[in-house]
Amino acid sequence: xxxxxxxxxxxxxxxxxxxxxxSVAITAMEKxxxxxxxxxxxxxxxQVLLDPMAxxxxxxxxxxxxxxxxxxxEEDIPLKEIPVPYExxxxxxxxxxxxxxxxxxVRLPVAVAGALMPDAHHGYGLPIGGxxxxxxxxxxxxxxVDIGCRMCxxxxxxxxxxxxxxxxxxxxxxxxxxxxxxxxxxxxxTEDAVLEHALFREIPMLRHLHKKAVEQLGTSGSGNxxxxxxxxxxxxxxxxxxxxxTYVGLLSHSGSRGLGAQIAxxxxxxxxxxxxxxxxxxxxxxxELDKEAGQEYWAAMNLAGDYASACxxxxxxxxxxxxxxxxxxxxxxxxxxxxxxxxxxxEVIVHRKGATPAxxxxxxxxxxxxxxxxxxxxGRGEAAxxxxxSHGAGRAMSRFNxxxxxxxxxxxxxxxxxxxxxxxxGPDEAPMAxxxxxxxxxxxxxxxxVIGRFQPRIVRMADDGGKED
DNA sequence: ATGTGC
Numbered sequence: 152x153x154x155x156x157x158x159x160x161x162x163x164x165x166x167x168x169x170x171x172x173x174s175v176a177i178t179a180m181e182k183x184x185x186x187x188x189x190x191x192x193x194x195x196x197x198q199v200l201l202d203p204m205a206x207x208x209x210x211x212x213x214x215x216x217x218x219x220x221x222x223x224x225e226e227d228i229p230l231k232e233i234p235v236p237y238e239x240x241x242x243x244x245x246x247x248x249x250x251x252x253x254x255x256x257v258r259l260p261v262a263v264a265g266a267l268m269p270d271a272h273h274g275y276g277l278p279i280g281g282x283x284x285x286x287x288x289x290x291x292x293x294x295x296v297d298i299g300c301r302m303c304x305x306x307x308x309x310x311x312x313x314x315x316x317x318x319x320x321x322x323x324x325x326x327x328x329x330x331x332x333x334x335x336x337x338x339x340x341t342e343d344a345v346l347e348h349a350l351f352r353e354i355p356m357l358r359h360l361h362k363k364a365v366e367q368l369g370t371s372g373s374g375n376x377x378x379x380x381x382x383x384x385x386x387x388x389x390x391x392x393x394x395x396x397t398y399v400g401l402l403s404h405s406g407s408r409g410l411g412a413q414i415a416x417x418x419x420x421x422x423x424x425x426x427x428x429x430x431x432x433x434x435x436x437x438x439e440l441d442k443e444a445g446q447e448y449w450a451a452m453n454l455a456g457d458y459a460s461a462c463x464x465x466x467x468x469x470x471x472x473x474x475x476x477x478x479x480x481x482x483x484x485x486x487x488x489x490x491x492x493x494x495x496x497x498e499v500i501v502h503r504k505g506a507t508p509a510x511x512x513x514x515x516x517x518x519x520x521x522x523x524x525x526x527x528x529x530g531r532g533e534a535a536x537x538x539x540x541s542h543g544a545g546r547a548m549s550r551f552n553x554x555x556x557x558x559x560x561x562x563x564x565x566x567x568x569x570x571x572x573x574x575x576x577g578p579d580e581a582p583m584a585x586x587x588x589x590x591x592x593x594x595x596x597x598x599x600x601v602i603g604r605f606q607p608r609i610v611r612m613a614d615d616g617g618k619e620d
Numbered sequence: 621a622t623g624t625g626c
Binding site for chain 2: 416
């Protein structure tokens with residue numbers, strides 16, 4: 152006889168509020184309704200949700216009903232009648248789903264300002280490419296599940312011709328010195344100051360995550376994460392004092408791995424318990440920064456950011472050493488994070504979820520696709536964008552649609568035409584699944600100045616499906 | 621994004 156297994160997600164889908172009712176309901180159903188199908192069990196739970204009062208005398212469901220009644224007494228926090236106006240860059244090619252999400256975000260009572268970047272697309276909570284400034288509030292889903300996800304570019308002293316002449320060695324080291332996919336670990340010697348952070352001892356949840364953090368340090372994730380060799384073209388004056396010309400570059404994109412994912416999950420749950428919003432806005436649940444939970448998330452988020460940086464650092468260090476190269480310059484920036492910044496004379500919390508910081512003079516790197524160039528940019532400090540720019544070209548096709556409509560054959564053929572070697576990856580990350588980076592850059596010419604380009608040549612990603620075998 | 625929730 153199959154045993155009933157319910158998930159919190161399934162309960163949320165039928166409208167169960169974040170909080171104790173979910174776990175109480177799962178326990179009650181799995182214990183006393185274990186021979187029911189999931190569908191039948193959810194039907195029962197729906198009835199309880201509609202009229203908990205009627206179930207207060209029911210032996211099996213009394214506890215669930217009780218928890219629901221407690222939760223019901225708390226009123227949802229109302230949204231603003233008049234949304235905060237926000238600037239949209241590249242409005243012509245932003246999908247409506249992303250606009251709707253942003254329109255909800257700027258109705259939060261804590262919202263102060265917002266902006267939407269030209270690579271925006273539908274996400275969880277805040278759209279990818281969404282920027283939101285709030286007062287005294289941090290929204291875990293405004294940062295995103297991959298806290299501190301970032302770009303890192305190393306410009307090296309190797310001759311550019313070596314990239315073609317010794318392509319096999321570059322490729323071999325790219326494979327040997329990286330590890331990709333969910334659960335990926337690095338078994339070599341990994342020491343890093345970030346692993347000694349006091350927070351790993353101070354917060355119980357982080358104590359449990361320390362082992363995972365040690366094991367995963369210096370690895371890359373799945374999906375759109377990559378490590379690649381390519382050609383950097385420095386086009387004009389730059390803060391690295393590099394002569395204009397071409398260089399070998401190493402570019403990586405990844406985040407805070409399991410550590411950040413668990414931090415995000417934990418504090419998202421906590422926020423949804425502490426901050427009950429109308430259903431359409433539930434993902435925007437925030438934590439107040441003058442309260443303990445908010446401060447704890449802030450500290451943990453910053454640790455995840457440092458950890459993401461350390462991961463890139465390890466990867467670059469290994470590869471630079473393996474190629475016997477020297478580092479000439481580095482550009483690095485988060486694009487899933489929250490910062491305390493002053494805008495309009497007021498300290499606000501700026502959430503950038505898939506958006507590159509672009510304060511005046513701030514350097515960043517905006518990748519294109521595995522065949523299209525990425526851009527090294529210098530922020531112009533545009534107030535209307537909240538000192539932000541896009542974090543890439545943005546998807547033109549969902550991962551699912553891309554996997555359905557682009558064949559591996561078609562991808563291989565295109566890569567060959569473009570002279571790009573790919574290890575791992577798959578149609579869901581094909582260049583055709585992304586917007587035209589040049590159009591996206593044109594839509595944000597008021598936000599950043601371009602000081603260089605990066606053309607990918609040898610790209611490493613997680614194998615299709617996310618896991619390394 | 622992540623070894624995929626109590």
